[in-house]
Amino acid sequence: MKVLLVEDEPDLGMAIKKTLTQAAYVVDWAQDGDDGWGYLEIYLDATSPVVEYGVVILDWLLPGLSGIELCKKLRKRRSTLPVLMLTAKDGEEDKVMGLDAGADDYLVKPFGMRELLARLRALQRRSPTLQPLQLRCGNLRLDWGERTLYYDDAGEDVGIPLTNKEFQLMEYFMRHPNQIITRDQILDRLWEFGGEPASNVVAAQMRLLRRKLAENGCNRTIETVYGLGYRLKQDG
Ligand code: CA
Numbered sequence: 001m002k003v004l005l006v007e008d009e010p011d012l013g014m015a016i017k018k019t020l021t022q023a024a025y026v027v028d029w030a031q032d033g034d035d036g037w038g039y040l041e042i043y044l045d046a047t048s049p050v051v052e053y054g055v056v057i058l059d060w061l062l063p064g065l066s067g068i069e070l071c072k073k074l075r076k077r078r079s080t081l082p083v084l085m086l087t088a089k090d091g092e093e094d095k096v097m098g099l100d101a102g103a104d105d106y107l108v109k110p111f112g113m114r115e116l117l118a119r120l121r122a123l124q125r126r127s128p129t130l131q132p133l134q135l136r137c138g139n140l141r142l143d144w145g146e147r148t149l150y151y152d153d154a155g156e157d158v159g160i161p162l163t164n165k166e167f168q169l170m171e172y173f174m175r176h177p178n179q180i181i182t183r184d185q186i187l188d189r190l191w192e193f194g195g196e197p198a199s200n201v202v203a204a205q206m207r208l209l210r211r212k213l214a215e216n217g218c219n220r221t222i223e224t225v226y227g228l229g230y231r232l233k234q235d236g
Contacts, residue, residue: 006036033065060087
């Protein structure tokens, strides 16, 4: 899942990004409010290449647009993207203001990274637009908590532990079975915006993922659709 983080404190932003990346999220990090809105406008613009955020983490006090203003602008565009607000303000009035602006949850600084991850999981559970903690597709089951892919082998579940990128790829394919997924879609979705990964990085990751599936006896293959991209067949 891709997360947009809008946080101006470098140390905290870096720590959050590191924690989330280790937990298999992909993070776009904006360091002020105006930059944050730039990312959100790309997300909201249906005609642009699709950047799919699962959740946005907004710091309240930011240079430029504040977290509250960003949240209000987002809701004005009728977006239901889940918002987790971060702030040093912990008065009841402040919390009410944050929630009234359209935030789904609220985390008071300083907070522990384990709590941040738990709040994100809670948002995932609550939001119908986000994936459940387990995703099923045919005889495949992806377990978010264990970061493991299970496949049904004659009635028995066989688990394949995945790396972060392998997990993210499987999640993307299992959420779009039978669809041709292009290399650009994979880059937009699973790599950081502006990160400019090497051009063959998707092909290399796909090779690793397929090899791991095959080595573990999972014969559900992700096929290459020549010149177009990749496809996970629903019944294979
Ligand atoms: Ca701040």
